[in-house]
Amino acid sequence: MAILHNLGFPRIGRKRELKKALEAYWQGQSSESELEQTAAQLRAQNWQLQQGLDWLPVGDFSLYDQVLDLSFTLGNIPARLQHLAGSELDNYFRLARGRSAQDSACSCIHAGEMTKWFDTNYHYIVPEVTAQTEFSLQSSRLLQQFREAKAQGVQAKPVLIGPLTYLWLCKAKDQSEPLALLPRLLPVYQQLLQTLQQAGAEWIQLDEPILATELSEPWQLAFVSAYSLLAEVPVKLLLASYFGQLGANLPLLQALPVAGIHLDAVRGRAEVQQVLQGLAPQQVLSLGVIDGRNIWKTDLTAVLDWLEPIAALLGDRLWLAPSCSLLHVPVDLDSEQKLLPELKNWLAFAKQKLQELQILGLALNQGRLLVAEALIDNAAAIASRRQSALVHNPAVQQALQQIRPEQAQRQSPYPVRAQQQAARFALPLYPTTTIGSFPQTTAIRQARLALKKGTISAAQYRDQMQTEIAHAVAQQEQLGLDVLVHGEAERNDMVEYFGEQLSGFAFSQHGWVQSYGSRCVKPPIIYGDISRPQPMTVAWTQYAQSLTTKPMKGMLTGPVTMLNWSFVRDDQPRQQTCLQLALAIRQEVQDLEAAGVGIIQIDEAALREGLPLRQSEWQQYLDWAVFAFKLCANGVADSTQIHTHMCYSEFNDIIAEIAALDADVITIETSRSDMELLRAFEHFDYPNQIGPGVYDIHSPNTPTTAQMVKLMQKAAQQIPAQRLWVNPDCGLKTRQWSEVLPALKNMVAAAQQLRQN
Numbered sequence: 001m002a003i004l005h006n007l008g009f010p011r012i013g014r015k016r017e018l019k020k021a022l023e024a025y026w027q028g029q030s031s032e033s034e035l036e037q038t039a040a041q042l043r044a045q046n047w048q049l050q051q052g053l054d055w056l057p058v059g060d061f062s063l064y065d066q067v068l069d070l071s072f073t074l075g076n077i078p079a080r081l082q083h084l085a086g087s088e089l090d091n092y093f094r095l096a097r098g099r100s101a102q103d104s105a106c107s108c109i110h111a112g113e114m115t116k117w118f119d120t121n122y123h124y125i126v127p128e129v130t131a132q133t134e135f136s137l138q139s140s141r142l143l144q145q146f147r148e149a150k151a152q153g154v155q156a157k158p159v160l161i162g163p164l165t166y167l168w169l170c171k172a173k174d175q176s177e178p179l180a181l182l183p184r185l186l187p188v189y190q191q192l193l194q195t196l197q198q199a200g201a202e203w204i205q206l207d208e209p210i211l212a213t214e215l216s217e218p219w220q221l222a223f224v225s226a227y228s229l230l231a232e233v234p235v236k237l238l239l240a241s242y243f244g245q246l247g248a249n250l251p252l253l254q255a256l257p258v259a260g261i262h263l264d265a266v267r268g269r270a271e272v273q274q275v276l277q278g279l280a281p282q283q284v285l286s287l288g289v290i291d292g293r294n295i296w297k298t299d300l301t302a303v304l305d306w307l308e309p310i311a312a313l314l315g316d317r318l319w320l321a322p323s324c325s326l327l328h329v330p331v332d333l334d335s336e337q338k339l340l341p342e343l344k345n346w347l348a349f350a351k352q353k354l355q356e357l358q359i360l361g362l363a364l365n366q367g368r369l370l371v372a373e374a375l376i377d378n379a380a381a382i383a384s385r386r387q388s389a390l391v392h393n394p395a396v397q398q399a400l401q402q403i404r405p406e407q408a409q410r411q412s413p414y415p416v417r418a419q420q421q422a423a424r425f426a427l428p429l430y431p432t433t434t435i436g437s438f439p440q441t442t443a444i445r446q447a448r449l450a451l452k453k454g455t456i457s458a459a460q461y462r463d464q465m466q467t468e469i470a471h472a473v474a475q476q477e478q479l480g481l482d483v484l485v486h487g488e489a490e491r492n493d494m495v496e497y498f499g500e501q502l503s504g505f506a507f508s509q510h511g512w513v514q515s516y517g518s519r520c521v522k523p524p525i526i527y528g529d530i531s532r533p534q535p536m537t538v539a540w541t542q543y544a545q546s547l548t549t550k551p552m553k554g555m556l557t558g559p560v561t562m563l564n565w566s567f568v569r570d571d572q573p574r575q576q577t578c579l580q581l582a583l584a585i586r587q588e589v590q591d592l593e594a595a596g597v598g599i600i601q602i603d604e605a606a607l608r609e610g611l612p613l614r615q616s617e618w619q620q621y622l623d624w625a626v627f628a629f630k631l632c633a634n635g636v637a638d639s640t641q642i643h644t645h646m647c648y649s650e651f652n653d654i655i656a657e658i659a660a661l662d663a664d665v666i667t668i669e670t671s672r673s674d675m676e677l678l679r680a681f682e683h684f685d686y687p688n689q690i691g692p693g694v695y696d697i698h699s700p701n702t703p704t705t706a707q708m709v710k711l712m713q714k715a716a717q718q719i720p721a722q723r724l725w726v727n728p729d730c731g732l733k734t735r736q737w738s739e740v741l742p743a744l745k746n747m748v749a750a751a752q753q754l755r756q757n
């Protein structure tokens with residue numbers, strides 16, 4: 001009997017109920033108990049949606065982030081938050097976003113740093129530690145949720161991030177090594193496991209996704225000592241690895257004294273046989289056979305062909321699950337009314353993935369005949385996708401064949417271009433700019449909703465967006481910024497907006513995936529060869545330029561980011577899809593240039609996070625990713641200034657490749673990490689211009705002029721002032737005008753002060 005379980009479920013809700021509840025609470029429109037009530041309802045709904053499995057996850061729900069939750073569970077709260085007024089929830093949101101619902105704008109708390117969860121588009125709050133950090137158990141949240149699940153008749157399996165992955169995610173605020181805290185951390189984990197076991201937990205899932213990365217020897221050894229200690233608690237541990245192959249960690253995992261092992265059998269299929277052979281006699285093997293990172297239907301017959309011999313061997317020691325938590329896929333395909341039926345039939349969201357799991361379970365446990373109809377339908381869908389004319393476009397394939405390497409090179413080297421551009425734009429020292437978006441107000445979003453519903457016409461919508469653009473331009477002129485942007489009012493999202501205009505892309509109506517906190521994205525679905533039927537941004541940019549004599553930056557999303565933030569086809573290499581995107585965006589770059597736009601920013605916010613988890617695979621990825629960017633960006637005249645922007649850029653390791661992009665200017669996020677990025681420059685002289693972000697846009701707090709001057713002075717120690725720009729960390733779309741204006745005013749003042757020094 002194969003046992004069915006799930007590693008985690010999306011918590012945002014089918015209609016983003018959690019988002020709405022959080023934002024209402026933060027704005028003081030609802031109480032803490034109303035928020036908790038919505039949260040409890042969502043948990044109940046989610047368990048309901050997962051009925052039919054043998055074990056359901058508990059502890060996967062979070063009001064903001066599961067890593068932040070764990071920091072609170074372990075009592076690891078930075079000193080700056082201790083002794084502040086308010087409840088634990090207030091402190092929770094202070095660490096998440098710099099402010100609780102009770103705080104006023106002036107009581108500023110430095111929010112925790114936010115960064116990407118492995119190679120996903122999900123962001124977690126980085127736990128902070130020092131050599132002095134002590135842990136203490138605060139188990140009430142988990143216990144309460146465990147009891148809540150049991151009260152609802154749920155067969156509950158608590159899920160937790162494992163101690164090694166937790167420490168690996170930690171950042172030391174001194175020079176200490178987080179791994180050194182393991183001896184202090186383990187007793188608290190032991191206590192936690194014990195507490196859950198006493199509350200009735202039979203199995204506990206510990207997630208250790210770092211097993212899919214290359215671990216140095218100290219980390220490997222730490223696994224052995226940590227799990228030997230945890231094994232002392234009389235509860236069954238399911239150790240979950242996901243997001244890739246185990247590689248050299250495979251023997252390590254096999255040696256650990258745990259009751260069960262979960263493997264990512266999508267990305268790590270090739271290793272399953274080897275793990276199987278080394279399995280201990282009582283050990284459970286959980287195979288993640290359904291892709292938790294993509295939205296395509298599983299080829300159930302192929303999986304069954306592969307699984308049946310394993311099931312025969314393992315009996316009820318075989319567990320089946322999605323490859324990882326379903327946090328990274330939308331909730332329910334049934335909500336979609338507008339997808340082409342042919343395409344919709346190829347897809348599975350979280351709910352459908354669990355249905356696939358149940359079909360597999362029935363087929364294995366009671367024979368394929370019982371689910372014959374479902375298997376036939378599934379096989380038909382798989383075959384239809386393989387053959388569909390929607391997918392293949394010979395003209396695109398041909399264009400790909402004709403790419404020449406010299407298309408990716410600028411005409412002259414940077415110093416020559418820089419001179420021409422300096423003459424053309426005549427910018428001051430420390431030029432100021434923003435990253436592109438201005439606040440996406442309720443009015444803007446409602447106009448888009450009205451357009452969708454047909455209650456306003458396309459012309460009315462265009463007029464309203466032009467009014468918004470004019471407003472953004474006027475505000476920037478008044479602030480005295482040097483290089484302006486149109487503000488991206490017309491864009492729902494920097495990826496979805498372009499996806500909607502490109503062939504080969506589909507987009508959902510409700511396919512929301514949590515990005516961070518209450519913020520969600522609706523990743524477009526790349527199902528076929530990509531082309532650009534017509535210009536996408538030229539008219540908006542021209543309109544904006546017509547309103548000002550200052551340079552107006554054109555604003556595009558780059559090919560690598562389009563790829564990494566979409567659900568991509570799995571029937572051709574990612575690299576090939578990326579080149580198709582590069583060609584389409586290249587056309588847009590050239591149309592902008594032809595329309596007289598002299599500065600063009602091509603965002604590659606996701607270039608860094610697209611790095612494979614194993615360093616040995618980095619170079620191959622970087623080679624094609626860098627080429628794709630250059631292909632899209634570099635077909636312009638020397639006097640055209642290319643900017644790029646990257647978020648959460650811990651790119652110490654890839655600074656040479658960042659330089660190889662040869663963008664004239666790069667703007668990056670650095671403010672929360674206190675210009676830590678600049679470490680990269682200690683060993684490498686970045687040759688072109690750079691704008692290290694000085695304004696943390698993820699927090700509602702206003703940065704002061706003095707703070708920003710200080711950050712820039714720090715930057716100027718590493719990079720000549722002639723090559724520095726002054727700008728926020730990232731786009732301003734999540735902020736309100738009342739937050740943005742004072743912050744930018746201070747920023748412009750900072751630049752003026754710097755120029756006088």
Ligand SMILES: Nc1nc2c(c(=O)[nH]1)N[C@@H](CNc1ccc(C(=O)N[C@@H](CCC(=O)N[C@@H](CCC(=O)N[C@@H](CCC(=O)O)C(=O)O)C(=O)O)C(=O)O)cc1)CN2
Binds near residue numbers: 019440446495496
């Ligand atoms: N794809 C992507 N990934 C990314 C980023 C990014 O910008 N895009 N940035 C980083 C993460 N940062 C992010 C920053 C902001 C948002 C964000 O603001 N998301 C919005 C949704 C954006 C969107 O698509 N909006 C649509 C639909 C908005 C909507 O909810 N409409 C309402 C109605 C309008 C209303 O009454 O407000 C509805 O349909 O019910 C639009 O503008 O048209 C949100 O969660 O609120 C997401 C991620 C990294 N990853």
Ligand SMILES: [Zn+2]
Binds near residue numbers: 605645647669729
């Ligand atoms: Zn950004």
